[in-house]
Amino acid sequence: MKPDPGFLQHLGITLPIIQAPMAGACGAQMVIAVCRAGGLGSLPCAMLSKEQVFREVKQIRSHTDRPFNLNFFCHGEPDTRHASLEPWKQTLAPYYRERGLRMPDDGDRAVRQTFNDEMCRVVEKVRPAVVSFHFGLPGKKLLERVRSAGSLILSSATTTREARWLESRGVDAVIAQGAEAGGHRGLFLDNSIATQSGTMTLVPQIADAIGVPVIAAGGIGDGRTMAAAFALGACCTQIGTAYLYCPESTISRLHREALLASSDESTALTNVYTGRPARGIVNRLLSELGPISDAAPPFPLAAADLAPLRAASEADGNTDFTPLWSGQGAGLGKPFAGVPAAELTVKLASQARAVLEDMKPQGRIVRNWFRSG
Amino acid sequence: MKPDPGFLQHLGITLPIIQAPMAGACGAQMVIAVCRAGGLGSLPCAMLSKEQVFREVKQIRSHTDRPFNLNFFCHGEPDTRHASLEPWKQTLAPYYRERGLRMPDDGDRAVRQTFNDEMCRVVEKVRPAVVSFHFGLPGKKLLERVRSAGSLILSSATTTREARWLESRGVDAVIAQGAEAGGHRGLFLDNSIATQSGTMTLVPQIADAIGVPVIAAGGIGDGRTMAAAFALGACCTQIGTAYLYCPESTISRLHREALLASSDESTALTNVYTGRPARGIVNRLLSELGPISDAAPPFPLAAADLAPLRAASEADGNTDFTPLWSGQGAGLGKPFAGVPAAELTVKLASQARAVLEDMKPQGRIVRNWFRSG
Numbered sequence: 001m002k003p004d005p006g007f008l009q010h011l012g013i014t015l016p017i018i019q020a021p022m023a024g025a026c027g028a029q030m031v032i033a034v035c036r037a038g039g040l041g042s043l044p045c046a047m048l049s050k051e052q053v054f055r056e057v058k059q060i061r062s063h064t065d066r067p068f069n070l071n072f073f074c075h076g077e078p079d080t081r082h083a084s085l086e087p088w089k090q091t092l093a094p095y096y097r098e099r100g101l102r103m104p105d106d107g108d109r110a111v112r113q114t115f116n117d118e119m120c121r122v123v124e125k126v127r128p129a130v131v132s133f134h135f136g137l138p139g140k141k142l143l144e145r146v147r148s149a150g151s152l153i154l155s156s157a158t159t160t161r162e163a164r165w166l167e168s169r170g171v172d173a174v175i176a177q178g179a180e181a182g183g184h185r186g187l188f189l190d191n192s193i194a195t196q197s198g199t200m201t202l203v204p205q206i207a208d209a210i211g212v213p214v215i216a217a218g219g220i221g222d223g224r225t226m227a228a229a230f231a232l233g234a235c236c237t238q239i240g241t242a243y244l245y246c247p248e249s250t251i252s253r254l255h256r257e258a259l260l261a262s263s264d265e266s267t268a269l270t271n272v273y274t275g276r277p278a279r280g281i282v283n284r285l286l287s288e289l290g291p292i293s294d295a296a297p298p299f300p301l302a303a304a305d306l307a308p309l310r311a312a313s314e315a316d317g318n319t320d321f322t323p324l325w326s327g328q329g330a331g332l333g334k335p336f337a338g339v340p341a342a343e344l345t346v347k348l349a350s351q352a353r354a355v356l357e358d359m360k361p362q363g364r365i366v367r368n369w370f371r372s373g
Numbered sequence: 374m375k376p377d378p379g380f381l382q383h384l385g386i387t388l389p390i391i392q393a394p395m396a397g398a399c400g401a402q403m404v405i406a407v408c409r410a411g412g413l414g415s416l417p418c419a420m421l422s423k424e425q426v427f428r429e430v431k432q433i434r435s436h437t438d439r440p441f442n443l444n445f446f447c448h449g450e451p452d453t454r455h456a457s458l459e460p461w462k463q464t465l466a467p468y469y470r471e472r473g474l475r476m477p478d479d480g481d482r483a484v485r486q487t488f489n490d491e492m493c494r495v496v497e498k499v500r501p502a503v504v505s506f507h508f509g510l511p512g513k514k515l516l517e518r519v520r521s522a523g524s525l526i527l528s529s530a531t532t533t534r535e536a537r538w539l540e541s542r543g544v545d546a547v548i549a550q551g552a553e554a555g556g557h558r559g560l561f562l563d564n565s566i567a568t569q570s571g572t573m574t575l576v577p578q579i580a581d582a583i584g585v586p587v588i589a590a591g592g593i594g595d596g597r598t599m600a601a602a603f604a605l606g607a608c609c610t611q612i613g614t615a616y617l618y619c620p621e622s623t624i625s626r627l628h629r630e631a632l633l634a635s636s637d638e639s640t641a642l643t644n645v646y647t648g649r650p651a652r653g654i655v656n657r658l659l660s661e662l663g664p665i666s667d668a669a670p671p672f673p674l675a676a677a678d679l680a681p682l683r684a685a686s687e688a689d690g691n692t693d694f695t696p697l698w699s700g701q702g703a704g705l706g707k708p709f710a711g712v713p714a715a716e717l718t719v720k721l722a723s724q725a726r727a728v729l730e731d732m733k734p735q736g737r738i739v740r741n742w743f744r745s746g
Contacts, residue, residue, distance in 0.1 A: 159638050160704075179552070180571040194641040194664050195655065198553040198571030200592035200601060201701040205637045208704075219573035228573060228601035231728055264578045265532050268567040282568065291567050328574040331533075331581075355604055360733045 007173065007213045007235045011152065012067035012129055014038035015349040016226070018175075018215060019341070020240030021071030021132065022183060022249075022325070023047045023112065028059040030248040033341035035066035038349070040130060042069040046112050050122045057126050067129030069154070070122075072115040075135040075188075075276070078298040085305070087295040092305055095285075095321070101308050112274070112300035115142065124149045132156075135276075136188035137169055156186030156217070158196055160209040165189060167210040175238055176206040178218025182241045182327030184278040185269065193269050193277045193292070200232070207233030221332035223351025227359065230352075239348065241326055242333035246341040254314060258283075258324045264331055273306065273323035275299035281330075284320035380546065380586045380608045384525065385440035385502055387411035388722040389599070391548075391588060392714070393613030394444030394505065395556060395622075395698070396420045396485065401432040403621040406714035408439035411722075413503060415442040419485050423495050430499050440502030442527070443495075445488040448508040448561075448649070451671040458678070460668040465678055468658075468694070474681050485647070485673035488515065497522045505529075508649075509561035510542055529559030529590070531569055533582040538562060540583040548611055549579040551591025555614045555700030557651040558642065566642050566650045566665070573605070580606030594705035596724025600732065603725075612721065614699055615706035619714040627687060631656075631697045637704055646679065646696035648672035654703075657693035 008016055019026075019034040021044035031041030043060070045053050053070070060068055089103060096103050113119070115138045123131060123146055131146050132154040138146075146153060147170070156175040157163035163174045177186050178199025185196065197205070199218040207214045216234035220226055221242040229237045244251055244259060258281050269277045270291040276299035280286065285306070289295070296302045309321040336344050381389055392399075392407040394417035404414030416433070418426050426443070433441055462476060469476050486492070488511045496504060496519055504519050505527040511519075519526060520543070529548040530536035536547045550559050551572025558569065570578070572591040580587045589607035593599055594615040602610045617624055617632060631654050642650045643664040649672035653659065658679070662668070669675045682694040709717050 160636065161638065178571060178573060180574050190638070192638070195638045197637050197701045198551060198592055199573040200551060200571060200598055201553050201594075201637060201705065204595065204597045205702075205704050219571055221574075222577065224577045224605050225573055227604035227732070230732060231600035231604055232597050263533065264570050264574060265534065265563070265565070265568045328570045329578075331578050332574065356732050359600070359603060359729050 010172075011040055011236070013040045015345060016230075016236045016352075017345055017348060018042060018069065018236060018238040019243050019345070020183075020217065020238050021069065022240055022244070023073075025244060025249055025251050025325070027250060028056040030243065030246065030341050031056075031060050031068050032063040033246075033248050034243075034345050035060070035064045035068050037342040037345035039345045040067065040069055042071050042132065044071050045119065046071070046073040046134075050118055053119075053122050053126070057128075069130035069132050070126065070128045070151075071132045071134065072119060072138075073112055073135055074115045074133050074138045075112075075299055076114055078301055083297050083301060085297050085301065088297050088302060088305060091289060091293065091295040092309070095309055099309065099312055101312055103305060104308060111303060117142070120145050123151065127151065130154060132175070134184065134186045136162075137166065137171070143169065154215065157206060158185055158187040158202070159189065160205050162187070162189050163206040163210050167212055171212065173213040173215055173236075174206060174210060175215045175217050176203045176234065178202045178216070179269070180219030180279075180328040181217050182267070182279045182330075183325040184274070184276055187277070191277070196269075199229070203229060203232035203234050219327060219329040221327070221329035223348060223353070223355045225329060225332060226348060226352035227355035230356070241330050242336060242344065242348070243341055244326070245333050245337040246339065246344055248341045252314065252322075254317065254319050254322065255324055258319055259326055259330050260334060260337060262326060262330045264328065266330070267326050267328055271296045271302070273303060275302040278323070278325060279327060281324035281326050283322065283324060383545075384413055384609070386413045388718060389603075389609045389725075390718055390721060391415060391442065391609060391611040392616050392718070393556075393590065393611050394442065395613055395617070396446075398617060398622055398624050398698070400623060401429040403616065403619065403714050404429075404433050404441050405436040406619075406621050407616075407718050408433070408437045408441050410715040410718035412718045413440065413442055415444050415505065417444050418492065419444070419446040419507075423491055426492075426495050426499070430501075442503035442505050443499065443501045444505045444507065445492060445511075446485055446508055447488045447506050447511045448485075448672055449487055451674055456670050456674060458670050458674065461670050461675060461678060464662060464666065464668040465682070468682055472682065472685055474685055476678060477681060484676060490515070493518050496524065500524065503527060505548070507557065507559045509535075510539065510544070516542065527588065530579060531558055531560040531575070532562065533578050535560065535562050536579040536583050540585055544585065546586040546588055546609075547579060547583060548588045548590050549576045549607070551575045551589070552642070553592030553652075553701040554590050555640070555652045555703075556698040557647070557649055560650070564650070569642075572602070576602060576605035576607050592700060592702040594700070594702035596721060596726070596728045598702060598705060599721060599725035600728035603729070614703050615709060615717065615721070616714055617699070618706050618710040619712065619717055621714045625687065625695075627690065627692050627695065628697055631692055632699055632703050633707060633710060635699060635703045637701065639703070640699050640701055644669045644675070646676060648675040651696070651698060652700060654697035654699050656695065656697060
């Protein structure tokens, strides 16, 4: 365990919270609110064009001069020549028949972009304080350009092997993403989800394995889970699902309602929405085809064939075909539902402090044990 | 969160550690060592005859007058008339052919016993301070007899629903068993393993859901993970895998070697060894037939047909057919390998105290954040 006491100062933040970049679920408004409160706001760029990134960044900078994070996927481009979409189309055909819809011949399959030269130019122009990657790292040259732009570089690891791999390529900190996390698993050296670790065991084992700071992610959504992350050896937390309840979140009303109605048993890891394992609330498509389907084509190709089904269902107020991304800690965020993101950031940090106060040898939680031992 | 400051006193222990009952992996020696150190030793009784339980208890009591825990399974008896073993036998047939072995016609299928009148008489005679159950609780009458014997009653929950169910039946504390835990999942209201929560999210959600004390289990194996469990709202921890490395553990040399060679990516939940989901190190049978196989008959019937394969393989120094139970935190226990159970218990507790000291507002871990915030 090598916590870096200056890490928050290094990131330029005063509260140990990184708002998780959640593609399709947040934009400039969320980033501004979190940054102003003292946390690190993250703009998810994987589903944005370069023009959209510039626009969002302009908006952020017109409201705050605090540091922020631009987040990119780096999954590489799937080989569309060889990836057969036929099994997937056949699997989905009954749903199209059921709703009397026509399957698209050529949906926009590139809706989730991999970090490339074009996006790297955006980074070089914007020069964000932090750039974080998901699904590994871009190639060496692109990575050096990001570093030269002056950005600190973060990426997610789901195993100690991935953490070492990231450290050896020079990341400034590793986000240890436990299996509880909502949305896409960052896994990139393997695709075995059966062996993915929970946050409780992943964070300390990664902290032991590497020398750079560790940020804990996965299941963190209140002061207790934040304090636990620090005990495990993390020096900062990354929080996603709790922010989905904020007014700044851009998720649909249906998604919000599903979160509020969910329990600790509601989510599973599934590949049926994009082709890569991601945690979401169990709904019709997930339970009927998955949670894991061999028919799903490589990421991100699965999504395009679902778009018309999803749109038609949502128009009926139905989420049968909607990816309802959520972590296992959705229940922890419910008491905060509707609280604006700036207030949530401050509240989470003060809750965590209160828990830490309580854990002092004189505190309530361990008083008895310290007295007796 | 309602931690009970008197809970350890109630259990009669001075350190917040319950040694997990691990059927087939520990006996009186382990219980004696843990109890003498100030933790709660647990004797797993599911694979013992009543005579064996009496003998072990006699041995425990001749070495310590501290309180201990007797642990029982309460899975109910599988209906062997209707449970078809044919698909399982067919699935295993190639392995028997490969090794030139004959499949047993009628293996001893009752090797894991459910708590019944006979075992209840043992409890009434022994009157242990604590009785813990796995897979729910026995019927009302049996449970009342256990209570009348003066034992505190614990059971495991893997969901908030199970925790409420247990509380409503009067347990004195609930063991929140996160998905990281090794060995059998305690789940009993459902059998969906895809939706099982990690310890990080399960413990606080159960602590919010019920009024009785919560014991955290799953992935706890050093001072950091213990401290994290307290932050999450647990007032005690249950630790299994770390004790497998002790000289008092009765696992085979092969199992011990597999634990030492394992990493954070080594385990998965599987039903191929007993018919119920349990976490173990991925080996040949687990990866070729599982992790989850529809052919496996109801618990505990799967085990008997594997016994000859396992015995023959182990004789060759091979663990292809051996259940290598392990939690995801096996790596946390490695630095303690070979340390006797009493010393381990004290070490874990002092490590946890050191972490808590470090988390004080003036401590190293959060110094920077408290200074800046």
